[in-house]
Amino acid sequence: MLSLPNLLTLARLALAPFIFWAITAGRHRLALVLFVTAAFTDTLDGVLARRFGQTTAAGAYLDPIADKVLLSGVYISLAAAGSIPWFLVLIVLGRDLLLLASSGIALLFTAYRQFRPTIWGKASTFLQIACAVAWMTQNAVNSSALHAIAQAFVWPTAALTIWSGLHYSWRGIRLLRVH
Numbered sequence: 284m285l286s287l288p289n290l291l292t293l294a295r296l297a298l299a300p301f302i303f304w305a306i307t308a309g310r311h312r313l314a315l316v317l318f319v320t321a322a323f324t325d326t327l328d329g330v331l332a333r334r335f336g337q338t339t340a341a342g343a344y345l346d347p348i349a350d351k352v353l354l355s356g357v358y359i360s361l362a363a364a365g366s367i368p369w370f371l372v373l374i375v376l377g378r379d380l381l382l383l384a385s386s387g388i389a390l391l392f393t394a395y396r397q398f399r400p401t402i403w404g405k406a407s408t409f410l411q412i413a414c415a416v417a418w419m420t421q422n423a424v425n426s427s428a429l430h431a432i433a434q435a436f437v438w439p440t441a442a443l444t445i446w447s448g449l450h451y452s453w454r455g456i457r458l459l460r461v462h
Contacts, residue, residue: 288332306360311422378448407447414440
């Protein structure tokens, strides 16, 4: 449990409340720096775990939880600060809740235990991160060009998140039929 990759994941979880506070307190540059630091720990923990053979069951569960806590909290904080629309937060959180509930059902009723992300899930997460970074950067710099870029991310992020949720649902239904 106390491997370096797991400690980096725990550090990301520990940074999350400070990022949320910075966003809602209007400390946008600090929020962006902390978020980039958290993103760096996410990249580094995966690289170290694979490179030095320190992948653990705890890390396999903890890493996606830390990612979801961080990204969900950032979206809630950005909406609370008035940066992004609440409907986007509901779509992002709704998809994550759908995945969590579906995984729970699969765990209860099947022997299936490997819930690998799909290309659509990865693309959706990438776009969600890009959208959050665009808004956080716009808030830190406050430029009309960055505002336009950040706004341009909202609908594609919503659409791809919905598509990803539908794809995971379709995949889950197929899985249940097989098992």
